Amino acid sequence: xxxxxxxxxxxxxxxxxxxxxxxxxxxxxxxxxxxxxxxxxxxxxxxxxxxxxxxxxxxxxxxxxxxxxxxxxxxxxxxxxxxxxxxxxxxxxxxxxxxxxxxxxxxxxxxxxxxxxxxxxxxxxxxxxxxxxxxxxxxxxxxxxxxxxxxxxxxxxxxxxxxxxxxxxxxxxxxxxxxxxxxxxxxxxxxxxxxxxxxxxxxxxxxxxxxxxxxxxxxxxxxxxxxxxxxxxxxxxxxxxxxxxxxxxxxxxxxxxxxxxxxxxxxxxxxxxxxxxxxxxxxxxxxxxxxxxxxxxxxxxxxxxxxxxxxxxxxxxxxxxxxxxxxxxxxxxxxxxxxxxxxxxxxxxxxxxxxxxxxxxxxxxxxxxxxxxxxxxxxxxxxxxxxxxxxxxxxxxxxxxxxxxxxxxxxxxxxxxxxx
RNA sequence: GGGGGAAUGUCCCGAGCGGCAAAGGGGGCGGACUGUAAAUCCGCUGGCUUAGCCUUCGCAGGUUCGAGUCCUGCUUCCCCCA
Numbered sequence: 001x002x003x004x005x006x007x008x009x010x011x012x013x014x015x016x017x018x019x020x021x022x023x024x025x026x027x028x029x030x031x032x033x034x035x036x037x038x039x040x041x042x043x044x045x046x047x048x049x050x051x052x053x054x055x056x057x058x059x060x061x062x063x064x065x066x067x068x069x070x071x072x073x074x075x076x077x078x079x080x081x082x083x084x085x086x087x088x089x090x091x092x093x094x095x096x097x098x099x100x101x102x103x104x105x106x107x108x109x110x111x112x113x114x115x116x117x118x119x120x121x122x123x124x125x126x127x128x129x130x131x132x133x134x135x136x137x138x139x140x141x142x143x144x145x146x147x148x149x150x151x152x153x154x155x156x157x158x159x160x161x162x163x164x165x166x167x168x169x170x171x172x173x174x175x176x177x178x179x180x181x182x183x184x185x186x187x188x189x190x191x192x193x194x195x196x197x198x199x200x201x202x203x204x205x206x207x208x209x210x211x212x213x214x215x216x217x218x219x220x221x222x223x224x225x226x227x228x229x230x231x232x233x234x235x236x237x238x239x240x241x242x243x244x245x246x247x248x249x250x251x252x253x254x255x256x257x258x259x260x261x262x263x264x265x266x267x268x269x270x271x272x273x274x275x276x277x278x279x280x281x282x283x284x285x286x287x288x289x290x291x292x293x294x295x296x297x298x299x300x301x302x303x304x305x306x307x308x309x310x311x312x313x314x315x316x317x318x319x320x321x322x323x324x325x326x327x328x329x330x331x332x333x334x335x336x337x338x339x340x341x342x343x344x345x346x347x348x349x350x351x352x353x354x355x356x357x358x359x360x361x362x363x364x365x366x367x368x369x370x371x372x373x374x375x376x377x378x379x380x381x382x383x384x385x386x387x388x389x390x391x392x393x394x395x396x397x398x399x400x401x402x403x404x405x406x407x408x409x410x411x412x413x414x415x416x417x418x419x420x
Numbered sequence: 421g422g423g424g425g426a427a428u429g430u431c432c433c434g435a436g437c438g439g440c441a442a443a444g445g446g447g448g449c450g451g452a453c454u455g456u457a458a459a460u461c462c463g464c465u466g467g468c469u470u471a472g473c474c475u476u477c478g479c480a481g482g483u484u485c486g487a488g489u490c491c492u493g494c495u496u497c498c499c500c501c502a
Contacts, residue, residue, distance in 0.1 A: 262456080269457045296455040330456055370449085373464055379450040410449075412456055 009034035011069040017284060018277040020062055022203045022230040025213060030198055030225045039071035041198035042190055046078040050108035051251035058229050058278060062200050064116045073126045074194055075113050076186065077106055080135030084179050112250045115313055131186050147185055150218040159207045180208045187212030191221040198225045250313060256340050257314045261322035264306035272301050280308035329414060337402050341416040349419035352393040355382060362407045362415040374409060381408040
């Protein structure tokens with residue numbers, strides 16, 4: 001791995017120091033390009049959902065660092081490859097998405113890149129690309145003759161993503177089998193279009209990336225490079241970015257800013273240093289100081305992590321706002337009007353809504369049944385008072401001076417209900 | 421083409437003599453303890469207008485007072501033989 005290599009370029013030095021690197025096809029080669037300010041790199045993002053989630057954040061950060069150190073980042077939208085479906089790291093076939101879904105997803109995903117990268121026509125400006133542009137126009141016979149002849153099926157069969165399916169005797173359809181060919185072709189095409197010489201990605205993409213490098217050599221692109229980031233799990237081994245209520249989305253319409261801030265604030269102690277390095281741009285000596293805070297002091301580091309990570313995505317103002325809301329809620333126990341708020345028609349409220357349906361409406365529980373169970377377990381609170389009677393109804397007297405009702409599940413999840 | 425297996429609580433794995441809202445895990449949620457952490461312990465983990473009612477065991481029928489469990493057909497997956 002990278003332990004013995006001493007990078008001369010800022011780009012690799014930072015990536016190495018902060019722990020972004022898992023494997024690289026040729027450290028010296030990438031280093032030289034970066035050092036010379038000629039590094040143009042891409043990372044592909046499949047449009048499988050209407051927002052990216054935290055799992056992609058590491059990749060986005062690599063593009064950001066590339067830009068900051070004088071390289072040119074090209075985020076590639078997988079408008080074409082998503083129509084095929086990547087079998088990597090999957091033990092069963094993905095459902096195929098409809099073209100409409102993919103289009104909708106692309107618009108959702110695009111938003112996030114503008115937060116992390118500067119786009120434009122300048123030398124280090126980012127450019128948004130989409131492989132649908134060339135992949136959907138491919139002619140099957142031409143593709144087979146020009147590109148397909150360079151692929152060795154023998155070799156493809158030995159790739160991890162394929163072997164896993166074969167070993168476990170799970171279906172691998174032909175369309176999925178083609179995914180890696182298309183991704184390889186992307187690399188070559190992007191080299192032609194933008195002079196890209198480096199593809200980055202998660203460690204599960206290694207096989208696909210290496211195939212692209214290989215294809216490039218056979219099709220005369222000159223030397224291409226690959227670099228992958230480690231697969232991120234939390235210290236307790238869980239995959240990152242999943243919570244009970246779903247993934248930790250990057251788009252604010254999918255996950256409120258406050259909840260995003262809270263996700264980082266609730267990081268396990270053991271992960272704080274690693275996450276500060278990967279998901280903030282704080283200087284390393286500051287990170288060393290923060291991660292060595294002992295005992296309860298480490299909460300300061302977690303707040304810093306939450307502030308910085310949130311500011312990068314949602315802006316400094318949004319982060320401050322979330323931090324302030326959290327401070328009021330947790331440290332002062334005061335009701336903050338900035339908590340996620342659900343509005344409901346005054347008529348519903350006036351007619352004496354039951355506590356059960358109030359919690360359901362607030363989205364804190366999935367059903368009245370769950371609300372009942374939580375009440376039995378003492379998990380629900382109304383204006384900070386534990387709810388004991390599931391038959392209770394809300395009335396005007398439950399409204400605080402701000403004209404809202406505060407509903408909580410557990411100690412961390414709070415929602416305001418506001419009659420309008 | 422022939423023979424043999426499998427599909428279970430829509431998060432996952434997985435038991436299930438004809439009386440079953442269905443054992444047990446994992447995961448998740450809540451409670452206690454803490455520092456909005458981890459570990460540990462406890463509870464919960466189909467829906468509803470909850471002394472009751474309704475819907476669940478691949479799909480469709482059948483036998484039965486009663487079917488996840490038995491029978492028939494179908495779908496999908498796996499194994500063996502050709």
